[in-house]
Amino acid sequence: MIDVGADGAAGAEGRTATPHGSLLQGSLRLLLVAFIVITLLLEPPHNDRGACVGLTAAYVVVVGCWSVWAHRPRMTDSRSRTVNRVTLGMLAVDIAVVAVLSVLTGYFSQEDWTSDVLRNGLFLVPLIAAAQLSPYVSTVVAAPTVLAFVAASWITQSANEEPWASILLSTAILTGLAGGSVALSRIQLTKVQLIGQLAQQRTQLLHELLAVEKHERQEVAERVHDGALQYVLVARQDMEDVRGGDVASMSRVESALVEASRLLRDVARELHPEVLERLGLKAALVHLAAGLNERPDLDVEVDVEDWPDSGRSDVDYVLFGAAREMLTNAVKHARARTIWITLRNSAKTAVLTIADDGVGISEDAITKSQDDGHIGLSSIRTRVLASGGVFDVEAGQPGTRITIRIPLR
Structure with missing residues (x-):
């Protein structure tokens, strides 16, 4: 018009x-x-x-x-x-x-x-x-x-x-x-x-999704290049010493390959979470929280009783990716000591809430972080909006409360 x-x-x-x-x-x-x-x-x-x-x-x-x-x-x-x-x-x-x-x-x-x-x-x-x-x-x-x-x-x-x-x-x-x-x-x-x-x-959302996908592909490429690939190159160099008869180089080659395998497994797990695929979103969130609870200075509480055990939906990957990203931010940037995860099915709407007692973050901080090239939360918000959902950020005293609502089809 x-x-x-x-x-x-x-x-x-x-x-x-x-x-x-x-x-x-x-x-x-x-x-x-x-x-x-x-x-x-x-x-x-x-x-x-x-x-x-x-x-x-x-x-x-x-x-x-x-x-x-x-x-x-x-x-x-x-x-x-x-x-x-x-x-x-x-x-x-x-x-x-x-x-x-x-x-x-x-x-x-x-x-x-x-x-x-x-x-x-x-x-x-x-x-x-x-x-x-x-x-x-x-x-x-x-x-x-x-x-x-x-x-x-x-x-x-x-x-x-x-x-x-x-x-x-x-x-x-x-x-x-x-x-x-x-x-x-x-x-x-x-x-x-x-x-x-x-x-x-x-149209704007499509451009944002394309930018997010490009950034994530670049991030995966950098992780493979700077992580697993470097250990493979080290192992290749040590193989020359092995051929020369240096027995000690065998242990270095084995150690490098083990570390490369671990890094590649981590990347593959993030790209396609095995627990999420086999057991569903509820079990995947519990498994994710259990891994973080191994830290001595962190307590992660999970409330997913309202979610069906064998429930499957087309937004499971969006919700799991959002939870993983927000938990990572809470640990690395917010310096949280306690994190609360809640997943509910309310009137055919998936409601995921991640709250922490860290330093807190606001919408302005998210925008500034995106401008600086850190698009983790921004990418999650873009995917939530693309799924027809709502992404809310509430600054607490202290901490942050992020709520995601996505209609279930």
């Missing part, structure tokens, strides 16, 4: 119609043209027949020109003011043509019902305006449409001998329709804007 700098109250509400909106406008306008032509053919006026035909022909030409203009390539922001003005001008032509034809066919004749029928064409104008998806356009058009209907009815009332009660009732219906078109255009515009925002957020 394109903002229109229309005069006065238009402001940010002025919008160009979507392609579907232009198509709907064109269809309704063609319906109005057909309505006028069929009415004049079935019941031609007794007076001013030439004027009616000429005005209708001119209106058909104008509608054709508008159709060509409306289906041109989309306009840029600098020309969006023209879009609104042309739209309002065309709606003014719709109102004027129907009102003038109604007066021409009804003012000088007491036998024609053509005027009464043509006047009903004004009921299509608010619908045409609503297709623009602009509350500003619908509001500007509403009052002139009702006034044109009242004026045409008043001018032809004596000739047609139509009671004022009927005119007032039709006017009330048209007023309600015009008001409804304003509300409808506002609702539809809100939906279009919301869809645009969601699409923008989805």
